[in-house]
Amino acid sequence: MTTRTEMIEARRPPDMRRGVVGWLRANLFNGPLNSVLSVITMVLLAMMLWPMAKWALIDADWLGSTREACSGEGACWVFISARFETIIYGFYPDPERWRVNSVLAMMTLLVAWLAIPRLPAKRWVGAFALVGFPILAYVLLNGGHFGLVEVPTREWGGLMLTLTVATVGIVGSLPIGVVLALGRRSQMPLVRSLCVVFIEFWRGVPLITVLFMASVMLPLFVPTEVEFDKLLRALIGIMFFWSAYMAEVVRGGLQAIPSGQEEAAKALGLGYWRRMGLIVLPQALKMVIPGIVNTFIALFKDTSLVLIIGLFDLLAIIRAGLTDSDWLGFATEGYVFAALMFWVFCFSMSRYSQYIERRLHTGH
Amino acid sequence: MTANNSASASSADTPMIEVEGLNKWYGDFHVLRDIDLTVGRGERIVVCGPSGSGKSTLIRCFNHLEEHQQGRITVDGVTMTQDIKRIEQIRRNVGMVFQHFNLFPHLSVLDNCCISQTWVQKKPRVEAEKTAREFLERVQIADQADKYPGQLSGGQQQRVAIARALCMRPEVMLFDEPTSALDPEMIKEVLDVMVELAHDGMTMLCVTHEMGFAKTVADRVIFMDQGQIIEQAPPETFFNNPESERTKLFLSQILGH
Ligand SMILES: Nc1ncnc2c1ncn2[C@@H]1O[C@H](COP(=O)(O)OP(=O)(O)OP(=O)(O)O)[C@@H](O)[C@H]1O
Ligand SMILES: [Mg+2]
Numbered sequence: 320m321t322t323r324t325e326m327i328e329a330r331r332p333p334d335m336r337r338g339v340v341g342w343l344r345a346n347l348f349n350g351p352l353n354s355v356l357s358v359i360t361m362v363l364l365a366m367m368l369w370p371m372a373k374w375a376l377i378d379a380d381w382l383g384s385t386r387e388a389c390s391g392e393g394a395c396w397v398f399i400s401a402r403f404e405t406i407i408y409g410f411y412p413d414p415e416r417w418r419v420n421s422v423l424a425m426m427t428l429l430v431a432w433l434a435i436p437r438l439p440a441k442r443w444v445g446a447f448a449l450v451g452f453p454i455l456a457y458v459l460l461n462g463g464h465f466g467l468v469e470v471p472t473r474e475w476g477g478l479m480l481t482l483t484v485a486t487v488g489i490v491g492s493l494p495i496g497v498v499l500a501l502g503r504r505s506q507m508p509l510v511r512s513l514c515v516v517f518i519e520f521w522r523g524v525p526l527i528t529v530l531f532m533a534s535v536m537l538p539l540f541v542p543t544e545v546e547f548d549k550l551l552r553a554l555i556g557i558m559f560f561w562s563a564y565m566a567e568v569v570r571g572g573l574q575a576i577p578s579g580q581e582e583a584a585k586a587l588g589l590g591y592w593r594r595m596g597l598i599v600l601p602q603a604l605k606m607v608i609p610g611i612v613n614t615f616i617a618l619f620k621d622t623s624l625v626l627i628i629g630l631f632d633l634l635a636i637i638r639a640g641l642t643d644s645d646w647l648g649f650a651t652e653g654y655v656f657a658a659l660m661f662w663v664f665c666f667s668m669s670r671y672s673q674y675i676e677r678r679l680h681t682g683h
Numbered sequence: 684m685t686a687n688n689s690a691s692a693s694s695a696d697t698p699m700i701e702v703e704g705l706n707k708w709y710g711d712f713h714v715l716r717d718i719d720l721t722v723g724r725g726e727r728i729v730v731c732g733p734s735g736s737g738k739s740t741l742i743r744c745f746n747h748l749e750e751h752q753q754g755r756i757t758v759d760g761v762t763m764t765q766d767i768k769r770i771e772q773i774r775r776n777v778g779m780v781f782q783h784f785n786l787f788p789h790l791s792v793l794d795n796c797c798i799s800q801t802w803v804q805k806k807p808r809v810e811a812e813k814t815a816r817e818f819l820e821r822v823q824i825a826d827q828a829d830k831y832p833g834q835l836s837g838g839q840q841q842r843v844a845i846a847r848a849l850c851m852r853p854e855v856m857l858f859d860e861p862t863s864a865l866d867p868e869m870i871k872e873v874l875d876v877m878v879e880l881a882h883d884g885m886t887m888l889c890v891t892h893e894m895g896f897a898k899t900v901a902d903r904v905i906f907m908d909q910g911q912i913i914e915q916a917p918p919e920t921f922f923n924n925p926e927s928e929r930t931k932l933f934l935s936q937i938l939g940h
Contacts, residue, residue: 577783577785579781579783579785580785580787582748582781582785583779583781583785583786583787583844584787585746585747585748585774586746586748586774586777586778586779586848587774587798587799587803587847587848587851588771588774588775588799588803588851589798589799589802589803590767590771593802593803597798597802598787598798601789602787602788602789605789679789681788681789681831681833681834
């Protein structure tokens with residue numbers, strides 16, 4: 320019999336990274352069949368991607384300001400650059416566009432500040448983003464106060480309108496959704512029924528119908544003296560519509576939290592709102608981040624539906640440009656560009672959510 | 684640890700927990716039947732009985748995790764009602780340790796111990812952390828304070844759960860089978876903490892099948908079956924001369940053959 324008298328020291332794990340060749344061998348060429356499949360796939364990809372790249376990049380026309388700059392061989396991005404300002408600002412009057420720029424800059428700064436974990440004072444910045452910023456943004460964009468010329472919302476458009484609708488929708492639907500989800504699980508029958516009715520109503524109608532109702536039917540019911548802004552009505556409709564979806568996503572998370580969590584919190588003397596706010600919701604929301612972001616992305620893309628009630632969002636403004644008699648025949652460029660813009664925003668949200676999920680992982 | 688720093692409504696000679704004529708039903712199922720029980724200050728009680736006999740249900744009534752339909756429960760001079768303020772007052776005085784630990788996985792060990800001090804007792808963070816570290820030290824896990832519960836073993840988690848409950852400086856501690864979800868080699872480390880707590884004079888009510896623990900620390904052992912208290916006696920009498928046939932049968936089953 321042998322006896323170990325000294326314990327073995329802990330060592331570093333062996334290095335498993337093997338560079339590009341190692342990666343290729345392990346993932347693409349680890350066997351004859353896989354090698355053949357890899358080659359076929361790469362050939363097919365190249366056959367599809369090459370013409371696209373040729374059209375969009377190599378043969379494309381980039382410089383110029385008029386139609387004459389388009390050679391007609393590839394894409395003519397001059398179509399986009401010539402109307403770039405309209406795509407961003409819509410019909411927002413030229414001299415006032417600095418207001419949009421400041422709001423956009425402020426929003427970028429706030430989002431970046433909240434998104435980068437290392438920056439301090441998250442609570443104050445977050446509070447400002449939720450309370451101060453919307454008021455400031457409204458005052459700046461709409462004007463009519465402090466010597467700013469009023470710019471009625473029918474002159475808003477393009478990317479700024481898309482971002483306005485998406486931001487209001489996202490920032491509004493999450494808290495309302497959380498409250499609805501909690502209400503749906505409430506012990507109080509009245510609260511519960513109200514939440515169920517609200518959620519099922521908004522989930523049962525298509526967003527298009529909501530927008531039509533907001534723009535066409537609502538004015539029939541409210542007295543004509545009360546003049547509701549068309550954009551405001553659409554925003555409220557969108558917020559309620561998506562908060563119903565959000566509520567169901569959040570409820571899924573709430574149901575996945577074991578009842579022991581709430582019992583432990585109760586046993587420690589925490590009241591209902593503290594139990595929810597400190598124990599249950601942080602875990603539930605973390606669990607449903609993919610679902611929440613999924614809803615955000617759907618919301619972002621569906622902002623383009625506002626075009627049916629006559630608001631000119633990013634897509635609508637590009638479409639409007641297609642009918643410009645100087646620029647007929649550039650539909651492909653227009654739609655590709657619109658798709659790219661939407662994709663950039665949605666993809667960023669998706670990546671950021673994955674990063675947050677990894678960051679919040681605490682090993683359970 | 685027994686320092687009475689809560690504004691308790693009672694003097695030192697009133698019982699810690701007083702239960703009179705307690706009845707509880709789940710639908711038509713009568714889980715607790717005419718329970719009468721008095722727990723004195725500093726008394727250590729072990730509750731045992733077959734599965735489904737209502738042990739958990741009984742001790743969960745003492746901090747209103749379960750609602751009873753008949754009878755009166757008084758904890759540290761405060762009588763349980765539907766009033767949420769009163770329930771929360773009682774809960775501040777009652778610590779509870781669960782079979783499955785129920786630590787908050789999204790909070791570090793230290794934050795698990797600070798959360799109720801911060802939000803219920805409204806202590807400043809520094810003070811809360813000091814108390815938390817003190818109790819983590821007592822359960823011998825101070826070096827893990829910055830980890831998350833998911834990174835600890837079962838025995839370590841249960842000790843954190845005990846520290847978390849103690850941080851509120853409760854008058855009485857309830858344990859619901861604190862060792863039955865643990866691997867055998869971890870049971871001892873948790874029991875050691877509980878024995879130490881008992882020696883410090885904490886009022887304790889433990890549902891457990893650890894008969895060794897019952898023999899060494901309990902002042903009284905209570906045997907429950909079908910929602911009733913069948914027998915209660917000091918451990919020597921309980922284990923050596925049980926009165927009821929059902930107790931004898933139960934003891935022969937769990938003490939082995
Ligand atoms: N929420 C509930 N609804 C209906 N019946 C329940 C509920 N909770 C417990 N019961 C029943 O009440 C009885 C007592 O349960 P309890 O959990 O108190 O038993 P126990 O003595 O703690 O058993 P164990 O040793 O298995 O933990 C059991 O028969 C159980 O099936
Ligand atoms: Mg039990």
